[in-house]
Amino acid sequence: MSISLSVKTAIEESGNSRENLMSVLQIIRSDLGTLSPAILTEVADQMGLSRADVYGTATFYSFLETTPVGKYSIRICRSISCDMKNKNAVREALENHLFIKKGETTKDGMFTLTETNCLGHCHEGPVMLVNDEIHTELTPDSAVKIIEEIRIREGVDE
Numbered sequence: 001m002s003i004s005l006s007v008k009t010a011i012e013e014s015g016n017s018r019e020n021l022m023s024v025l026q027i028i029r030s031d032l033g034t035l036s037p038a039i040l041t042e043v044a045d046q047m048g049l050s051r052a053d054v055y056g057t058a059t060f061y062s063f064l065e066t067t068p069v070g071k072y073s074i075r076i077c078r079s080i081s082c083d084m085k086n087k088n089a090v091r092e093a094l095e096n097h098l099f100i101k102k103g104e105t106t107k108d109g110m111f112t113l114t115e116t117n118c119l120g121h122c123h124e125g126p127v128m129l130v131n132d133e134i135h136t137e138l139t140p141d142s143a144v145k146i147i148e149e150i151r152i153r154e155g156v157d158e
Contacts, residue, residue, distance in 0.1 A: 006031045007042045016047055021057055025064050034068045062116045069112040070105045072150060075129040078115040082125035086139075090126050091115070093140030097147060110156060111147065 010027035014020040024043060029035055035058045044054040058064045065073075076082070076091050091102060094113055098106050105112040121127045124136035128143065135146055 003032070003036075003039050003042055007039065007046055011043075011046055018047075018049060018053075021047065021049065021054065022061075025054075025058055029064055033065075035064055035066050037066075040066070062114070068105070070110050071154075072111045072130055074111055074113045074147075075116040075119070076102075076114070077117075077119045077121070077125060077127040077129075079118040079122060079125070081118075081122035082127055085125040087126040089140050090128070090138045090143045093144050094147065097144045108156065110151070110154070 006028050007024075010024045010031070011020075013027060014023035021043075024047070025035060028039060028043070032039065037055075040054045040058055041051055043049070044051040047054070058066055062075075074094065076087060076094075078087070091113070095101055098111055098113060100106055100111070100113055102113055102115055116129070119127045119129055119134065121134065121136050126138045128135050128138060128146075130146065130150070135143070
């Protein structure tokens with residue numbers, strides 16, 4: 001879908017007023033995968049908002065990516081609860097398995113690994129979100145297994 005069409009569709013679906021900005025950005029992010037500067041400029045122009053307002057909103061929220069991400073966005077909870085349940089070992093296992101560091105995307109464009117604020121499953125940590133699917137009570141091995149299962153499902157060799 002083109003930028004202009006995605007922006008137009010999102011605005012038509014959500015509304016053109018300032019209180020609908022988050023909804024518009026979420027729809028576009030879902031359609032296009034990222035919110036580039038060109039997209040944010042188009043949103044500002046189409047909604048009659050300042051570019052600073054649109055950019056500030058998009059960059060404030062961690063789920064509204066302003067840089068390209070992989071097909072699968074892996075978000076590891078960075079809350080104190082998950083820290084206490086060995087979240088760092090899970091993240092390190094994923095980094096080693098994917099050959100990337102936190103904030104990077106695999107060379108094949110399949111996975112981006114990030115940390116995010118609380119995912120709301122503090123009693124089941126450590127937790128990660130892969131796109132929209134939550135995974136709880138992780139160990140380094142179980143986290144890697146999830147990635148391997150995605151690769152198999154996608155038909156991608158490591």
